[in-house]
Each structure stands twice: as C-alpha cells, then as structure tokens.
Amino acid sequence: MPRLTPLVAGLPATVPFVGPEAQERAAGRPFAARLGANESVFGPSPHAVDAMAAAARDAWMYGDPEMHDLRVAIADHHGVAPGNVLVGEGIDGILGNLVRLLVGHGTPVVTSAGAYPTFGYHVAGFGGAIHAVPYRDDHEDVDALAAVAREVGAALVYLANPDNPMGSWHPGPRIAAMLDDLPDGSLLCLDEAYADLAPADALPPIDASDPRVIRMRTFSKAHGLAGLRVGYALGHADLIAAFDRVRNHFGVGRVAQAGALAALRDRDWLGRVVAQVSDARDRIAAIAAGHGLRALPSATNFVAIDCGRDGAFARAVLNGLLGRGVFVRMPGVAPLDRSIRVSCGRAADLDALDAALGAVLRDLGSGVAGVAR
Amino acid sequence: MPRLTPLVAGLPATVPFVGPEAQERAAGRPFAARLGANESVFGPSPHAVDAMAAAARDAWMYGDPEMHDLRVAIADHHGVAPGNVLVGEGIDGILGNLVRLLVGHGTPVVTSAGAYPTFGYHVAGFGGAIHAVPYRDDHEDVDALAAVAREVGAALVYLANPDNPMGSWHPGPRIAAMLDDLPDGSLLCLDEAYADLAPADALPPIDASDPRVIRMRTFSKAHGLAGLRVGYALGHADLIAAFDRVRNHFGVGRVAQAGALAALRDRDWLGRVVAQVSDARDRIAAIAAGHGLRALPSATNFVAIDCGRDGAFARAVLNGLLGRGVFVRMPGVAPLDRSIRVSCGRAADLDALDAALGAVLRDLGSGVAGVAR
Numbered sequence: 001m002p003r004l005t006p007l008v009a010g011l012p013a014t015v016p017f018v019g020p021e022a023q024e025r026a027a028g029r030p031f032a033a034r035l036g037a038n039e040s041v042f043g044p045s046p047h048a049v050d051a052m053a054a055a056a057r058d059a060w061m062y063g064d065p066e067m068h069d070l071r072v073a074i075a076d077h078h079g080v081a082p083g084n085v086l087v088g089e090g091i092d093g094i095l096g097n098l099v100r101l102l103v104g105h106g107t108p109v110v111t112s113a114g115a116y117p118t119f120g121y122h123v124a125g126f127g128g129a130i131h132a133v134p135y136r137d138d139h140e141d142v143d144a145l146a147a148v149a150r151e152v153g154a155a156l157v158y159l160a161n162p163d164n165p166m167g168s169w170h171p172g173p174r175i176a177a178m179l180d181d182l183p184d185g186s187l188l189c190l191d192e193a194y195a196d197l198a199p200a201d202a203l204p205p206i207d208a209s210d211p212r213v214i215r216m217r218t219f220s221k222a223h224g225l226a227g228l229r230v231g232y233a234l235g236h237a238d239l240i241a242a243f244d245r246v247r248n249h250f251g252v253g254r255v256a257q258a259g260a261l262a263a264l265r266d267r268d269w270l271g272r273v274v275a276q277v278s279d280a281r282d283r284i285a286a287i288a289a290g291h292g293l294r295a296l297p298s299a300t301n302f303v304a305i306d307c308g309r310d311g312a313f314a315r316a317v318l319n320g321l322l323g324r325g326v327f328v329r330m331p332g333v334a335p336l337d338r339s340i341r342v343s344c345g346r347a348a349d350l351d352a353l354d355a356a357l358g359a360v361l362r363d364l365g366s367g368v369a370g371v372a373r
Numbered sequence: 374m375p376r377l378t379p380l381v382a383g384l385p386a387t388v389p390f391v392g393p394e395a396q397e398r399a400a401g402r403p404f405a406a407r408l409g410a411n412e413s414v415f416g417p418s419p420h421a422v423d424a425m426a427a428a429a430r431d432a433w434m435y436g437d438p439e440m441h442d443l444r445v446a447i448a449d450h451h452g453v454a455p456g457n458v459l460v461g462e463g464i465d466g467i468l469g470n471l472v473r474l475l476v477g478h479g480t481p482v483v484t485s486a487g488a489y490p491t492f493g494y495h496v497a498g499f500g501g502a503i504h505a506v507p508y509r510d511d512h513e514d515v516d517a518l519a520a521v522a523r524e525v526g527a528a529l530v531y532l533a534n535p536d537n538p539m540g541s542w543h544p545g546p547r548i549a550a551m552l553d554d555l556p557d558g559s560l561l562c563l564d565e566a567y568a569d570l571a572p573a574d575a576l577p578p579i580d581a582s583d584p585r586v587i588r589m590r591t592f593s594k595a596h597g598l599a600g601l602r603v604g605y606a607l608g609h610a611d612l613i614a615a616f617d618r619v620r621n622h623f624g625v626g627r628v629a630q631a632g633a634l635a636a637l638r639d640r641d642w643l644g645r646v647v648a649q650v651s652d653a654r655d656r657i658a659a660i661a662a663g664h665g666l667r668a669l670p671s672a673t674n675f676v677a678i679d680c681g682r683d684g685a686f687a688r689a690v691l692n693g694l695l696g697r698g699v700f701v702r703m704p705g706v707a708p709l710d711r712s713i714r715v716s717c718g719r720a721a722d723l724d725a726l727d728a729a730l731g732a733v734l735r736d737l738g739s740g741v742a743g744v745a746r
Contacts, residue, residue, distance in 0.1 A: 001584055001609070002475055002529075002559075002560040002612060004474055007477070008473070008475075012618065013618065015622070019438045021439070022441070034434065037434075037435055039434055040433045043430065044430075044432050048432075049426075049429045049430050052425065052429035053425070055600070056417070056422045056425035056632065058600065059421075059598050059599070059601050060412050060413045060414060060416050060597040060598065060599060061410075061599060062412060062593075064392050064394035065391075065395075066394070066395055068394060068398065089624050090621075090623065090624070096621055101378065102375055102376060102377065103378065107378070155376050156375075211375065220435075226432070226435045226623075226627075227433065228432050229436075229629075238374055242377060244388045245381055245385065248465050248466050249389075249465075250602070251462050251465070251466060252602075253599075253602040254601075255425065256626075259429065
C-alpha cells in the first residue's frame with residue numbers, strides 16, 4: 001500500500017459522519033420527518049432557487065476564485081472590507097483550513113467536551129492536542145475555556161455561540177470580554193452558524209481589526225442552503241489573506257456563489273424563516289412538555305429536549321424515534337447526552353415528532369400521554 | 374497575529390490563481406471569448422441543468438456524505454466497486470487530500486516541470502520535496518519520471534494523460550508499463566481530467582485492485598460542469614477508504630451530486646460535446662496555420678499553438694489576445710512557453726480568436742494575413 005504519513009496512519013479509520021441517507025438505506029425506507037441535522041426545512045429563498053437554476057446553465061464556467069461579488073456583498077452586509085471576508089466550502093471546510101493554518105503536531109487547542117465534533121476531527125487530522133472543557137449548566141463554559149487556554153498556551157480556542165448541540169447562548173458582551181482573558185497569540189474561533197436565528201444581543205459587535213477572533217457564518221442554517229456548501233469567515237485581513245496559501249481556490253463554484261448571493265439579498269425570506277423557526281421552537285417545547293419532558297431554551301433552529309434520565313435512556317428515545325421514521329440526533333457526551341436534539345420543522349414534521357415521541361415513551365414505560373398541539 | 378505553523382508561514386503569500394473574472398474587473402469589460410480555462414463552452418447536459426434546478430429546491434438538505442447514488446453510478450460506468458470510487462470537490466480538492474495522505478515534510482514527489490501547477494501547490498502546502506522532470510518533445514517524459522521516482526524514492530508521482538498544458542498523450546500500454554518501473558510503495562497519480570476527450574487507446578484498462586495507481590476524473594471538462602466542483606478518483610479500496618480520515622465529508626453538496634449524476638447518465642450529450650470539441654480542435658489548427666503558426670496535436674478540449682519563437686514572444690501574443698478580449702492562457706515553463714493554450718470554443722468564439730490573432734500578429738510584425746475559416 002502507499003505510504004500514508006505517520007499522522008494519517010494514526011488517525012481513526014472509521015467514518016465519523018453518518019448521514020440520514022445511510023440510515024434510510026439501512027432501514028429500507030425514507031424518514032417521515034428529517035429533524036436531525038439542523039437543516040432549514042422551510043427551504044431556501046425562491047430567489048436563491050432561481051439564481052441556482054440560472055447559474056446551472058452557466059455551470060460550464062469555473063466560479064470566480066476570488067468570489068468577488070459574494071465577498072463584496074457580505075462585506076457590505078456586515079460593514080467590513082472585502083479583505084475581512086473569506087468564503088469557503090461551508091464552515092466545515094473553513095474550519096479545516098483554519099486548523100491547517102495554525103495547528104501542527106502537538107499544538108494545544110481548546111474546545112468544549114461535546115461541542116461540534118467536526119472541529120475536533122480537523123484538529124486531530126492535523127495532529128493537534130485537544131484540551132476539552134466540560135459544559136457548565138448546558139452552556140459552554142467561557143471562563144473555563146479561557147483559563148485552560150492560558151494554562152496550555154492554546155493557539156486556537158473554539159466556541160460556538162449560540163451553541164450546538166445544546167442551543168444555549170451567551171450575551172455578546174460576555175464573548176467580547178472573553179477575548180481579554182485569552183493568552184497572547186491565541187485565536188478564538190467563534191462559530192456563529194446560528195447567528196441569524198439568535199437574539200441580537202447574543203452577537204458581539206464585529207471588529208474586523210481585532211486579530212484575536214475569527215467568526216464563522218454559514219448559508220447552511222437560516223438561509224436553507226446546507227446542500228450548497230457555502231460558509232464564510234470574518235476576521236483580520238492578515239488572517240483572511242493567509243487562507244490563500246492553502247485553500248482550494250476554485251472550491252466554491254459558480255452555482256454555489258450565485259445561490260448564496262441571492263440568499264443574502266433576500267432579507268424578507270430570512271425574516272420569514274426566523275419567525276417560522278421561533279414558532280417551531282415553541283411548538284417543540286410544548287410537545288416536550290406534553291410528554292412530561294423539558295425543552296431547553298434555544299437561540300438556534302433546533303431544540304435540545306432533556307429526556308430527564310441518563311444517556312442510555314435518551315439513546316433509547318432516539319432509537320425509538322428513528323425506528324418510527326423521525327430523524328433526530330443527540331449529544332455525544334455526558335451529561336449533555338441526557339437530551340435529544342430536534343431541528344425545527346413544519347407543522348407536519350412536528351406532528352410526526354409528537355406522535356412518535358408519545359409512542360416511544362409509552363413503549364419505554366415513561367412519559368405522559370401527548371396532548372400538546 | 375495568530376501563530377501560523379512554520380510550514381504555512383513559509384508558503385508564498387501571493388495568490389497563484391487568477392481567474393478571468395479578476396482580469397475582466399481589471400480591464401473594466403468582459404471577455405468576448407472565454408477560451409483560457411479549458412472549460413466546455415458547449416455547456417452541460419440539459420438533463421444536468423434540470424437536475425441541478427430541481428436539487429436547488431432541495432438545497433436545504435445536506436448532500437449524502439457517502440455520495441452513494443453517484444458513487445454507485447460511477448462504479449457501474451467503469452465496472453468497478455463503489456469502494457473503488459472517491460467523489461470529491463473537483464480533482465483539485467481530491468489532489469489536495471491525496472497529497473495530505475502521503476506527503477509530509479521532505480517527502481519526495483515527482484512531477485513534470487510545467488505540468489499542472491495546482492498539484493505542485495498542494496505538495497508545497499504539505500511540505501513535500503518536488504522533483505520536476507523536463508518535458509520531452511512536448512510530452513511528459515514517462516521514462517524520466519519513473520527514473521527520478523526510483524532515484525529519490527518518490528512516495529507520489531504525478532502524470533497527466535492526456536497532458537495539460539500541451540494536449541499531448543501517451544498510449545495506454547505505455548502508462549500501464551510505467552507502473553512496473555516505479556519503485557515499491559510509490560503511487561502514480563494519473564490525472565485523466567481529459568479522458569472523455571481522448572482517443573480510447575490513450576487510456577490503460579482500469580484495474581482497481583492495483584495499489585500502484587490512483588486515477589483522477591472530472592465533470593469539469595467534457596461534462597461542462599466546472600462551476601459545480603465534482604471530480605472523482607478510481608483506486609484501490611484501501612487507498613480510497615483512507616480519504617475518509619481527512620476529507621470534508623459533506624463537502625460535495627446535494628446540488629453538485631445531482632448535477633453530476635445526471636451528466637454521467639447523458640451519454641448522448643457527451644458524444645455531441647466530444648464531436649464539437651474535435652471540430653473545434655481542427656478549426657483552431659486551421660486558424661493557427663492561417664496565421665503561419667503550428668497547432669500541436671491534442672487529445673483534450675484545448676490546443677497548444679506553437680508561436681514559433683520564445684516565451685517572451687508567446688507572452689506578447691497572449692497579452693495582445695487578452696487586450697482584444699480573448700481569454701487564453703499559456704504554459705509557464707520553457708520551452709513549453711513558446712506556445713499559447715486555447716480552449717475549444719463555438720464558431721463565434723473561434724471567429725473572435727481568428728480576428729484577434731491576426732491583429733495581434735500584425736501588431737507584432739509577424740504572422741501572415743488570416744485566411745483560415
């Protein structure tokens with residue numbers, strides 16, 4: 001066999017990412033409700049759909065490797081310069097390149113135990129040393145993250161605000177203050193994938209001249225374009241420029257750029273989705289309560305439902321839902337794993353959740369009869 | 374500033390990829406003919422366009438991270454197993470991951486001087502030591518590549534067949550025989566981006582059980598989907614599986630998978646494009662001859678035109694064409710750089726080339742009056 005590098009040879013051979021399609025193939029039938037990947041079932045803007053269809057005819061042309069028009073529009077939207085904007089293949093792709101820029105063998109990196117696993121996947125993939133900090137009351141522990149960063153001299157600190165998988169959030173000033181607690185030369189990767197769905201006060205003001213933080217945004221969540229693969233980062237111009245040393249320059253194609261640009265411009269659609277998500281969060285909370293469970297507050301397009309016992313019980317609930325055609329996921333680390341994570345859906349999706357959850361809890365000899373509407 | 378790894382800090386800060394859009398912005402006007410990036414101006418299959426438009430509505434869903442349907446279709450098409458097929462974000466993206474799997478600090482890698490620069494970009498990006506072999510008579514020198522690979526103990530050898538930027542090719546048996554000349558543990562990266570446009574005898578038979586070679590294919594060229602970013606690799610199942618350790622698992626989205634699958638199935642469209650490309654190659658050769666220049670034989674969707682003097686002269690021709698709104702490119706290394714590289718185009722594109730080339734050569738006091746039709 002070819003000679004894998006020692007680093008790659010030491011990485012896990014198992015695939016950490018199992019999509020709902022694989023589960024559907026294994027079950028031999030499609031899910032009735034797709035509520036596990038925090039996608040926006042409310043769909044993308046019709047203008048974005050039209051833009052993608054038009055760009056499809058022009059798909060023989062590579063996309064602009066500088067992604068000029070999209071970057072300028074994003075820069076205008078946030079009141080920064082285009083040089084502060086990096087567009088990439090979703091936040092996942094940008095995270096991979098960010099880690100590549102900063103992390104080598106043994107580089108100390110800080111994140112939360114149970115936070116977004118793809119970040120840890122990338123850090124391991126470049127040989128970094130992960131220091132994982134426990135959540136505190138279902139929130140990422142900002143003080144502890146900064147303290148461990150100082151202790152280990154972290155090159156990179158990951159924080160999602162709002163958080164995935166718990167849906168919790170910190171006020172913007174709390175995040176801004178955290179920057180002063182980080183050691184010199186440490187970069188905060190502030191994953192704001194759910195920013196569009198969060199209360200305004202959860203977002204610190206953007207200061208693109210601050211070299212201590214890079215902020216991640218995406219078209220995959222509120223904009224309903226997960227299947228297009230476009231995310232962006234806002235940061236200091238020198239850091240943004242450094243990505244040009246390693247990125248796949250033609251990696252965000254013409255169709256993706258066109259769809260993202262149209263989505264960014266359709267603020268009405270975004271407003272509608274935000275309202276639909278808010279309604280769905282309330283409905284999920286009511287469904288949970290109707291079955292004797294507690295929904296955690298959420299600033300995202302999903303809700304963590306505390307199943308009230310341990311991880312094994314929540315896993316049984318999850319498996320019961322999957323078996324009844326309702327795709328949901330759950331956190332991987334205790335004590336977060338006492339909950340299941342349910343994406344916001346349309347009325348029919350949540351009706352299916354309600355019915356399935358009632359049946360599952362009855363099967364498990366738990367819960368109360370579902371009455372929530 | 375954040376602490377870039379020593380490897381990244383040592384990489385060039387300049388951007389090696391300048392797209393035609395940047396040139397258009399600088400010139401303040403669009404190109405009249407876009408013949409520089411070996412795109413397929415004949416466009417994608419209408420079925421692929423329809424599939425992308427339909428998938429656009431479903432773009433709120435992430436794509437299947439296993440890309441099951443597309444991989445199965447590709448596997449069926451080539452008579453291999455799905456486990457021998459890797460789908461990725463264009464050949465560029467796959468090359469990056471291949472290099473990441475095999476190349477660390479100082480790992481010896483062999484390629485040709487003047488061959489596809491993105492491969493070298495990736496090798497440098499992971500710290501590999503590139504050994505570049507000169508072309509021989511405008512062909513990549515298969516014997517010399519293998520000899521240098523043995524001499525340096527190369528982990529990876531790059532060969533494009535057909536070749537970019539010269540359009541030349543070797544017979545399939547010649548490539549197959551080369552594998553026996555490589556040292557143990559060396560992997561041949563056989564870039565067959567232009568396979569669909571090459572004579573059948575330029576392609577060695579596919580033996581997916583052979584661990585010595587990985588073959589790269591793409592939807593960006595004959596299939597006319599450069600702006601979609603889908604390529605694939607065919608190789609030994611163990612090597613293909615190794616990519617799962619590092620790849621961006623959701624990196625090829627739903628729209629891209631749908632478009633590529635429909636394109637793969639439309640063999641009629643592909644046949645039409647192959648015929649159009651063949652006609653355009655003949656026309657480009659006639660245009661070159663009409664201006665007293667020589668077109669090199671090509672097994673691709675572009676033609677290298679030997680401008681008959683040195684690199685400075687070809688550069689002057691190139692700049693003259695750009696100034697007249699005709700986007701073309703040229704090889705970067707002598708003696709290949711005595712030529713310009715012109716992608717196949719429609720009649721109107723090639724009319725524009727013909728007129729502009731005549732005017733440029735007149736300006737340069739060279740060539741003959743254009744008479745080619």
